[in-house]
Amino acid sequence: AQSVAQPEDQVNVAEGNPLTVKCTYSVSGNPYLFWYVQYPNRGLQFLLKYITGDNLVKGSYGFEAEFNKSQTSFHLKKPSALVSDSALYFCAVRFAGKSTFGDGTTLTVKP
Amino acid sequence: GAVVSQHPSWVICKSGTSVKIECRSLDFQATTMFWYRQFPKQSLMLMATSNEGSKATYEQGVEKDKFLINHASLTLSTLTVTSAHPEDSSFYICSARDEGTFEAFFGQGTRLTVV
Numbered sequence: 001a002q003s004v005a006q007p008e009d010q011v012n013v014a015e016g017n018p019l020t021v022k023c024t025y026s027v028s029g030n031p032y033l034f035w036y037v038q039y040p041n042r043g044l045q046f047l048l049k050y051i052t053g054d055n056l057v058k059g060s061y062g063f064e065a066e067f068n069k070s071q072t073s074f075h076l077k078k079p080s081a082l083v084s085d086s087a088l089y090f091c092a093v094r095f096a097g098k099s100t101f102g103d104g105t106t107l108t109v110k111p
Numbered sequence: 112g113a114v115v116s117q118h119p120s121w122v123i124c125k126s127g128t129s130v131k132i133e134c135r136s137l138d139f140q141a142t143t144m145f146w147y148r149q150f151p152k153q154s155l156m157l158m159a160t161s162n163e164g165s166k167a168t169y170e171q172g173v174e175k176d177k178f179l180i181n182h183a184s185l186t187l188s189t190l191t192v193t194s195a196h197p198e199d200s201s202f203y204i205c206s207a208r209d210e211g212t213f214e215a216f217f218g219q220g221t222r223l224t225v226v
Contacts, residue, residue: 090154104154
């Protein structure tokens with residue numbers, strides 16, 4: 001069985017500071033990893049994915065994530081947070097055609 | 112990026128009635144679409160995988176007779192909540208997978224309220 005853990009329900013950062021939203025996964029093989037963002041009463045928007053290749057993946061809106069196979073992690077990062085980044089973030093793993101989502105992390109960026 | 116359109120965005124219905132939610136991939140063909148349910152402040156729960164031209168695959172615990180899924184074309188999947196009850200009130204989200212890029216694109220979701 002595959003699983004995704006987002007250990008923090010809430011992350012608070014000040015605008016302009018770097019942010020990190022953590023994600024670890026468990027899967028028996030080589031996974032596809034994804035990050036999505038959700039705004040209130042909206043569907044999910046794709047941010048970035050890791051399939052293979054370079055461990056550092058760059059995505060939309062200045063976000064990036066680093067795949068670490070030894071730590072089974074795929075943390076989402078941004079060098080300088082914006083207030084508009086405040087939203088709910090989901091990490092997901094896809095293996096054998098099935099996607100599993102983490103419980104989500106609410107990011108709040110304060111001015 | 113590719114667009115998935117979900118309709119309606121919100122719906123209020125009376126107990127006992129049925130509600131149909133549509134999920135369309137606008138600029139790509141989707142052999143596979145997924146239906147999720149999301150409770151407030153919780154993650155997405157996969158309900159079923161919709162396969163074009165064949166029966167949907169339901170996750171354990173999801174009543175297939177209550178949540179009817181039809182995927183009649185490569186761009187349209189529908190979820191019908193039959194004989195809806197207040198406990199069916201939730202946020203339903205569909206996604207369609209682009210097999211070429213491995214990306215899954217999500218609809219904007221449907222807020223269903225059963226009164």
